[in-house]
Amino acid sequence: MNDFDPTTFLPDDLLDRIRERAPIHDRENTFPQQDLEDLRDAGYLSILVPTERGGAGLGLAEAAILQQRLAGAAPATALAINMHLVWTGVAKVFSDRGVPGLEFVQDGAVAGEVFAFGISEGGNDLVLFGSDTDAVPDGDGGYAFTGTKIFTSLAPVWTRLGLHGLDTTSADAPQLVFAFIDRTDAVTTSDDWDTLGMRATQSRTTRLDGAVAEADHVVRRIPPGPSPDPIVFGIFSVFEILLASVYTGIAHRALELAVATAQKRHSKKTGAAYSQDPDIRWRIADMSIAYDALPPQIAALARDVDDRVDHGARWFPLLSGVKHRAITMAKQVVDEAMLVAGGGSYFSANELSRLYRDVLAGAFHPSDPESAHSTAASALLGPIES
Structure with missing residues (x-):
């Protein structure tokens, strides 16, 4: 390293x-x-x-x-x-x-x-722990998937889609099935990606109508709900850490742009660069303090995954927490950068304007703020009593 x-x-x-x-x-x-x-x-x-x-x-x-x-x-x-x-x-x-x-x-x-990621479904807040997509066994170890996946990034170009669905017909049903399908006529990609930010991801809606995963591309069959299975840990750990990384990268770029702007803008009142203004200096320092906390947190958790450290049940609050902190920090930093840069940053051609729109997407990725807080509370206080 x-x-x-x-x-x-x-x-x-x-x-x-x-x-x-x-x-x-x-x-x-x-x-x-x-x-x-x-x-x-x-x-x-x-x-x-x-x-x-x-x-x-x-x-x-x-x-x-x-x-x-x-x-x-x-x-x-x-x-x-x-x-x-x-x-x-x-x-x-x-x-x-x-x-x-x-x-x-x-x-x-x-x-x-x-490889694209076909897990998200509209209204399915179970995410990894459940699915509204039907997974029907073909009798030879394969499955046919029928349902709708949303936010399928890489939609125009993926060659294989990793997804999950629910098998309700087998003797041991219900079982969540994780598998990979090829792009065939049983897969329809909608041209519906017209969003506020993160536009180039082209994360379109994907409709499956009996899309087949062959037996050798069926990776896991596990009971619905929380599970110690490596498919759950693998997806959750890598997804959260890499998401946190993307939004931390946005924050770093926003900080760079804020510093550069403060150094080249000058006050008409004093003639001094904005970098000499105490309020601007405080704002940029605040951005830096917030940003500096995240790269080492991400690095530590990523190394723990690489080194197979066993945090047990603590893994889930640790991972959802770092993702939540990263997106919260990134939004704060971009907000502050916009103020440092002034009215010019409000124009759509300004890079900060694009970062401002892109960073908003972070709150919508799992784990969302509600899930992250629920996970942390349950880890500290135990589950809500019924």
Whole structure:
């Protein structure tokens, strides 16, 4: 970790190209195809794949640093790639712990496949612990999935969709089924992504009508509800840490822009740079103090996942907590940066204006603020008495 150089995987010239394209995709509401191609060529899709399977062999701790760096250039690109990295991260959690079943994800990532995340469903606040999607066994170990998934990032380009559904017909039903499907005629991607921010993720609605996961791509069958199964821990840990990383990267970029603006703006009253104004200095210091807390927290939790530290039941408040703190901090920092930059930041062409819209998406990712607080309260006070 001490020798890790993020510029090896995200060199400055690559980030410069990605940053230049970000406002175009935001304005035109298009997917950053060239970003994806450049990142694929740089081996970024397989950074979490072990070297023995052809990947870069990085840990979650290094991936978190890279995602912060990528988000500073193009938040929506980073968030979209996050969803692919979640599945390769889960595969790493499995392989690190000697659990078979996701080797095809690692091999696919090395081959250039793009894995999307099909868990979210409208109105399903159970998230990982339940599903409104029907999973019907085909008798040969495979499943046909019928239902609707929302916020499917990478919608125009994914080659395999990792998803879950509920099997209500087998002898041991109900069982949650986690599996991967290919893009076929049984999958319909709606062109419905027209949002306030994070527009380039193209996280469109996905409708499944008997979409088949073959037996060798059915990863897990577990009872609904909280579970110690590695699929639950793998998804939750990697998802929360990488999400926290993206929004922390946004905050870092907002702080950079605020500092640069304060140094070049001058007061008509005094002629001095805004960087000499005590109120501006306090505001930027407050932003820095808030931001500085998050990178070490993310790094510590990511290393614990990599090192297979057993926090037991504490894992869930730790993970939901760091994600919640990251999005709360990032929104605060971007708010403050807008004030430092002044009225010019209100124009849509200003980078801070885009960051302001992008950062708002953080509150809608699991764990949402209510879930994070409920998890923390239950860990400290026990469950609510019935």
